[in-house]
Amino acid sequence: xxxxxxxxxxxxxxxxxxxxxxxxxxxxxxxxxxxxxxxxxxxxxxxxxxxxxxxxxxxxxxxxxxxxxxxxxxxxxxxxxxxxxxxxxxxxxxxxxxxxxxxxxxxxxxxxxxxxxxxxxxxxxxxxxxxxxxxxxxxxxxxxxxxxxxxxxxxxxxxxxxxxxxxxxxxxxxxxxxxxxxxxxxxxxxxxxxxxxxxxxxxxxxxxxxxxxxxxxxxxxxxxxxxxxxxxxxxxxxxxxxxxxxxxxxxxxxxxxxxxxxxxxxxxxxxxxxxxxxxxxxxxxxxxxxxxxxxxxxxxxxxxxxxxxxxxxxxxxxxxxxxxxxxxxxxxxxxxxxxxxxxxxxxxxxxxxxxxxxxxxxxxxxxxxxxxxxxxxxxxxxxxxxxxxxxxxxxxxxxxxxxxxxxx
Numbered sequence: 388x389x390x391x392x393x394x395x396x397x398x399x400x401x402x403x404x405x406x407x408x409x410x411x412x413x414x415x416x417x418x419x420x421x422x423x424x425x426x427x428x429x430x431x432x433x434x435x436x437x438x439x440x441x442x443x444x445x446x447x448x449x450x451x452x453x454x455x456x457x458x459x460x461x462x463x464x465x466x467x468x469x470x471x472x473x474x475x476x477x478x479x480x481x482x483x484x485x486x487x488x489x490x491x492x493x494x495x496x497x498x499x500x501x502x503x504x505x506x507x508x509x510x511x512x513x514x515x516x517x518x519x520x521x522x523x524x525x526x527x528x529x530x531x532x533x534x535x536x537x538x539x540x541x542x543x544x545x546x547x548x549x550x551x552x553x554x555x556x557x558x559x560x561x562x563x564x565x566x567x568x569x570x571x572x573x574x575x576x577x578x579x580x581x582x583x584x585x586x587x588x589x590x591x592x593x594x595x596x597x598x599x600x601x602x603x604x605x606x607x608x609x610x611x612x613x614x615x616x617x618x619x620x621x622x623x624x625x626x627x628x629x630x631x632x633x634x635x636x637x638x639x640x641x642x643x644x645x646x647x648x649x650x651x652x653x654x655x656x657x658x659x660x661x662x663x664x665x666x667x668x669x670x671x672x673x674x675x676x677x678x679x680x681x682x683x684x685x686x687x688x689x690x691x692x693x694x695x696x697x698x699x700x701x702x703x704x705x706x707x708x709x710x711x712x713x714x715x716x717x718x719x720x721x722x723x724x725x726x727x728x729x730x731x732x733x734x735x736x737x738x739x740x741x742x743x744x745x746x747x748x749x750x751x752x753x754x755x756x757x758x759x760x761x762x763x764x765x766x767x768x769x770x771x772x773x774x775x776x777x778x779x780x781x782x783x784x785x786x787x788x789x790x791x792x793x794x795x
Contacts, residue, residue: 426783452533492536
């Protein structure tokens with residue numbers, strides 16, 4: 388029977404709340420990794436995305452992403468200010484109210500630019516970040532959503548992305564890499580090191596992210612069904628295997644286990660499985676986790692060799708993880724798992740695999756170049772970085788006049 392399904396609606400709304408929780412989780416994850424003097428600044432960069440991006444999404448973002456199609460690049464403004472987005476079923480999910488689809492997608496739009504902040508942590512003006520948040524959401528994120536999820540040109544060529552490997556992780560990861568080259572390296576005071584100031588907060592943030600990720604991936608089925616269950620199980624497996632893989636490598640290399648290493652590996656595995664969670668069989672999730680935990684780790688090593696100051700390894704975990712997951716989707720996808728998906732390379736479908744690879748190149752290149760130009764534009768109207776004295780002082784006190792720890 389057609390029409391709204393109350394069970395599916397409840398499921399999607401709960402998943403939207405789980406994804407909303409991921410942004411505060413990211414704030415704690417990143418906040419624990421930075422130096423104490425910049426803890427509140429990076430938390431603010433995550434939380435403010437909830438306000439700014441929601442405003443964009445309501446006014447025109449959702450409409451440009453999902454309403455109509457103009458040349459495969461953008462939608463139109465027919466749903467601006469949520470005109471026509473109501474309690475009735477919508478075209479993208481006829482089993483739930485259009486408003487449920489709107490709010491679920493809104494949570495993805497919020498966390499994606501917030502992911503980028505880990506790359507330029509400790510050194511960007513809050514005012515500059517606000518400009519970046521607005522411009523990047525409009526010029527990068529919204530087009531990607533339309534290209535892949537909103538019926539745009541990549542979707543028209545059969546490209547798949549179950550829950551955001553391309554739209555969220557590749558876009559944020561390669562935007563993060565571009566920011567490294569524009570913003571420049573962090574400055575450290577005498578004897579100061581860029582070590583995590585509170586690993587307990589990193590663990591708390593990881594737990595919230597992992598919890599929310601089940602809504603991120605399973606909820607992308609947009610129904611309480613077997614595909615949602617498959618995505619849930621695959622997400623759990625890939626994150627767990629990647630965590631163990633990263634832990635094993637760092638333990639062997641450093642001679643001791645690392646909690647930060649294990650937590651970072653889990654995040655890499657969760658990012659990697661995101662594009663393929665609802666399209667691949669259970670056994671393939673083990674391969675995804677193993678690949679993510681090893682390749683993303685060596686991406687961090689490569690980044691360090693190149694001396695790229697991606698402070699919190701956004702490119703290595705999210706950019707490389709999302710890229711790997713999108714390609715592995717092209718390998719392991721099976722219609723027997725999800726009839727709305729495709730058969731991948733293991734079923735002899737070279738065309739689908741080729742388009743998945745091409746999509747990673749297009750999205751990564753566009754995100755990198757567009758982000759580079761956006762940051763250059765912002766920099767042309769005033770330095771994107773805080774002054775050196777404020778950077779050494781710390782952004783919490785220098786920009787906000789607040790302290791995370793008032794030790795009296």
